Amino acid sequence: MYIRLLKLFIPSLIIFILFNCRPENPVKKPVIYNKDTLQKQFIKANQQLMQKENDEMDYYAKSHNMPFYRTTSGIRYYVYEPSLKGDSIKDDMEITIDYEVKLLDGTLCYSSKTEGKKTFVVAHENIESGIHKGVTYLKRGDKALLLIPSPLAHGLLGDFKKIPPQMPILYDVQIH
Numbered sequence: 001m002y003i004r005l006l007k008l009f010i011p012s013l014i015i016f017i018l019f020n021c022r023p024e025n026p027v028k029k030p031v032i033y034n035k036d037t038l039q040k041q042f043i044k045a046n047q048q049l050m051q052k053e054n055d056e057m058d059y060y061a062k063s064h065n066m067p068f069y070r071t072t073s074g075i076r077y078y079v080y081e082p083s084l085k086g087d088s089i090k091d092d093m094e095i096t097i098d099y100e101v102k103l104l105d106g107t108l109c110y111s112s113k114t115e116g117k118k119t120f121v122v123a124h125e126n127i128e129s130g131i132h133k134g135v136t137y138l139k140r141g142d143k144a145l146l147l148i149p150s151p152l153a154h155g156l157l158g159d160f161k162k163i164p165p166q167m168p169i170l171y172d173v174q175i176h
Contacts, residue, residue: 050074050149053168057147060104060170068147075134076147083141089175091123095135096176101169104147109162109169117176128153131171138175146171 057076061068068076089095096119101110112118123132130152138144150156150166158165 049166050151053149053166056104057149057168060147066145068145069137071133071137073130073133073152074149075130075137075152077134077137077144079138079142079144081143083139083175086140086142086175088139089122089135089137091132091136092121094119094121095140097131097135098174098176100172101163102172103163104168104170128169130169134171135173135175138173140175143172143174146173 054074057068061076061078066078066080068078070076087093096117098112098117099110100108100112102108118127120127122135125132128148130146130148133152134146134148147168147170149168153169154163154165154167156165158167163169
């Protein structure tokens with residue numbers, strides 16, 4: 001009877017030892033990244049994000065039935081109350097704007113009613129580059145909407161306050 005127990009116990013003991021006697025921290029092979037493959041993946045991801053933003057801005061224009069003009073930089077603008085006499089805005093001009101900044105879902109983020117008007121020199125001040133580019137399609141006295149893609153607004157990180165990361169924004173402006 002003891003021999004039968006030993007015959008069962010010894011193989012079980014061997015199996016137990018084999019499966020439990022391996023190193024606790026096996027050496028992992030280093031992961032080797034291919035720089036070109038990684039770069040292509042980032043480019044593809046960025047293109048998909050930009051396409052998503054373009055689709056969102058196109059949907060906004062279509063759903064609000066507004067004939068926005070699309071610029072080569074991706075900014076869209078719609079002058080809903082044109083000035084009859086105003087000068088065209090050019091780089092190096094100082095302008096003042098009344099504004100509302102909204103997300104495409106209509107959430108109001110900033111307004112000149114609470115923040116005050118913005119006065120700046122076009123192409124020289126530290127505000128969203130999309131504003132600098134967008135106002136050059138307008139004239140003094142114009143009231144217009146500017147749809148600004150995130151790279152020309154607040155980019156990958158947002159503004160850390162009210163505008164989320166990678167978010168296109170809508171500026172409703174009046175140029176003075």
